[in-house]
Amino acid sequence: MTMAEKATDQAQRNTEIVLTAMRELFAEKDITALDRYWAEPYVQHSPQMASGLDTLRAVVPDLEGFSWEPKRIAAQGDLVFTHSIVHGWAPNPVVIVDIFRLDDGRIVEHWDVIQDLISAEATVDGNPMV
Template identity: 70%
Template sequence: MNDTTDAGSLEKRNTEIVLRAMRELFAEKDPTAVDRYWAEPYIQHNPTMPDGLEGLRTVAPRLEGFSWTPARIAAQGDLVMTHSRVLGWAPEPAIIVDIFRLENGRIVEHWDVVQSEVPSAESVNGHPMV
């Protein structure tokens, strides 16, 4: 295999891991997903969340009416990015870009950008946010 094929395989595998991890932890509310898909030391860049896996274990079960619907997914090397519509994270629907870094098939770092959703009918340009 050449480097391009190897990179493509890694990116595909990492994307599948992120999608499975997010579905199992947040949609299926399975707290054991943290043990399968995340690893310490887990570095969290969201300013409202602590580093470490305990924060995920604490927050995920408390989210009422949570849904995560990724509209776009991109991967490059050890990074996977999702652009999603999320309900239940904030009082209003949110558009979130999550960036996950994986090491050895486990999520070890996370960044996100969270924006309140503005319906396209209320947007200056008329375009949807996702």
């Protein structure tokens, strides 16, 4: 297997891990997913959340009406990027770009950028956000 094939293989595995982890934790509210797909030290770069898995353990059970709808996914090396519509994280739907860093098949770091979801008709250029 060439280096390029190994990198593609790793990116594909990491993408599958992130999609499974997010579905199990947030859609199914299976807190044990943290033990399977995340690892400490978990470094959180979101300004609304502290580092460490205890933060997710505390937040997830209280999310009402949460849904995560990834529309675009890309991966490179140990990073997976998702561009999603999310309901239930904020009072109104939001668009989130999440960046996950994996180490040995486990999510160990996270960044996000969050914007209110605006209809295409309400944007200056008429283009949809996702």
